Amino acid sequence: MLSRIASRAASTHAPRGLSAILQKNPDDVVITFAKRTPVGRARKGQLKDVSVDEMLHALFKASLQETKIDPAKIDDICVGTCHPPSPLYASRAAALAAGIPSHVPISTVNRLCSSGLMAIRNVAHSIKAGETTLGLAAGVESMSLNPRPTPEVSASVAENPEAHDCLQPMGWTSEMVAETYKVSRQKQDEYALISHTRANESIAKGIFKDEIIPISIRGNIFSTDDTVRPGVTMESLSGLKSVFPNWGEASTTAGNASGVGDGAALCILTTRANAEQEGMDIVAKWVGSAIVGVEPKYMGIAPVYAIPKLLSQVGLTKEDVDLYEINEAFASQFAYCVEELGIPIEKINPNGGSIAVTHPLGMTGVRQVVTGLAELKRKDQKLLVTSMCIGSGMGAAGIFVNEARR
Numbered sequence: 001m002l003s004r005i006a007s008r009a010a011s012t013h014a015p016r017g018l019s020a021i022l023q024k025n026p027d028d029v030v031i032t033f034a035k036r037t038p039v040g041r042a043r044k045g046q047l048k049d050v051s052v053d054e055m056l057h058a059l060f061k062a063s064l065q066e067t068k069i070d071p072a073k074i075d076d077i078c079v080g081t082c083h084p085p086s087p088l089y090a091s092r093a094a095a096l097a098a099g100i101p102s103h104v105p106i107s108t109v110n111r112l113c114s115s116g117l118m119a120i121r122n123v124a125h126s127i128k129a130g131e132t133t134l135g136l137a138a139g140v141e142s143m144s145l146n147p148r149p150t151p152e153v154s155a156s157v158a159e160n161p162e163a164h165d166c167l168q169p170m171g172w173t174s175e176m177v178a179e180t181y182k183v184s185r186q187k188q189d190e191y192a193l194i195s196h197t198r199a200n201e202s203i204a205k206g207i208f209k210d211e212i213i214p215i216s217i218r219g220n221i222f223s224t225d226d227t228v229r230p231g232v233t234m235e236s237l238s239g240l241k242s243v244f245p246n247w248g249e250a251s252t253t254a255g256n257a258s259g260v261g262d263g264a265a266l267c268i269l270t271t272r273a274n275a276e277q278e279g280m281d282i283v284a285k286w287v288g289s290a291i292v293g294v295e296p297k298y299m300g301i302a303p304v305y306a307i308p309k310l311l312s313q314v315g316l317t318k319e320d321v322d323l324y325e326i327n328e329a330f331a332s333q334f335a336y337c338v339e340e341l342g343i344p345i346e347k348i349n350p351n352g353g354s355i356a357v358t359h360p361l362g363m364t365g366v367r368q369v370v371t372g373l374a375e376l377k378r379k380d381q382k383l384l385v386t387s388m389c390i391g392s393g394m395g396a397a398g399i400f401v402n403e404a405r406r
Contacts, residue, residue, distance in 0.1 A: 017315040026273035029124045032280040034370045035213035036265035038225045045226045047262035048144040053090040055264040058215035060098035075132040077106040078122045080115030080139040081362035083146040114396035116365025124286045139366035140264035166296035166392040173299040174330035175248030181336045185251035188331035189237040192256035196232035199352025211374040227358040256331035261358025265366035285401040292395045300333020302395020303387040304340045310397040322381035325368040327388035328353035376402035
């Protein structure tokens with residue numbers, strides 16, 4: 001399957017190669033601002049009572065204040081989010097309340113765990129098509145106030161085995177991956193420990209401050225994450241009970257699965273020509289993205305297909321990429337993807353991932369870009385690839401070039 005996807009991508013997209021990707025052209029889609037709010041632990045943390053419109057309102061206001069861009073020049077906004085009711089109304093209201101004029105339109109997109117990346121993709125495609133010059137791409141989720149609803153379909157649809165599988169809880173897919181691909185509980189805990197350890201070290205060093213923009217909500221300032229758990233050890237991880245004891249190997253725990261959280265993130269995109277004309281700092285260049293589908297039962301393995309498809313489209317090898325941000329939905333699928341892709345763990349999620357930081361669904365696709373670009377700037381490296389599995393059996397990946405000055 002992997003070779004089929006890669007060859008199909010290669011046949012429809014002429015490879016461009018590293019030198020072409022690094023070139024700077026007036027019509028490039030560039031990112032001039034990439035920041036996120038702090039994240040809060042769902043139902044217990046600092047943002048547990050904050051709705052998506054409040055988070056977006058605060059993020060829009062803080063971003064406009066920091067960048068000094070004229071909101072009247074924004075052509076479009078796209079917000080990635082999954083589970084809040086009436087997401088378009090909430091997003092539109094948040095933008096208006098933040099001082100963005102009524103002539104600026106807005107849309108929302110829901111491709112589950114990749115929704116934030118899809119928001120970036122939608123704005124970038126609109127810019128490439130010449131329909132937009134300046135756009136905002138955001139991702140937001142309150143998993144405290146809007147937990148995952150139970151999907152419902154008709155009995156006739158549910159009779160199809162794959163249709164049935166795509167409706168199952170994500171924990172079930174984690175256990176199916178662990179069972180089918182022989183990812184042991186010990187291996188899952190080992191990968192989880194890497195995430196927890198790296199995130200704690202990053203907090204101790206103040207690394208996340210580079211990517212967080214403080215937000216003000218109801219008179220309170222939020223500027224630091226409250227999700228990363230200190231003192232996690234292999235012993236403490238191995239002592240946790242399964243959260244899905246009735247499925248598969250029963251190897252998924254609260255310590256080796258992504259945390260449930262609340263938060264938002266935002267990127268500003270425009271053309272290179274416009275950024276230079278307006279005096280905007282250029283943070284990165286957007287290069288492209290790829291979407292794949294896999295069997296719903298094994299949803300978590302999708303990055304194994306999305307990343308090679310993307311690299312084939314742009315004519316790169318996995319060795320050309322300096323940094324990977326691969327979402328840690330579950331340690332079962334993350335471990336399988338890392339080892340199947342053959343990418344050194346040193347290149348992947350160096351500051352920890354969703355197992356430690358949490359995974360607010362709509363936010364994550366933008367958060368990974370924000371986190372990855374900040375890390376590239378720190379290390380003075382060039383290429384970032386982000387990827388994630390997607391509920392119901394899909395996967396996505398995106399590639400970006402760092403242009404931020406150290």
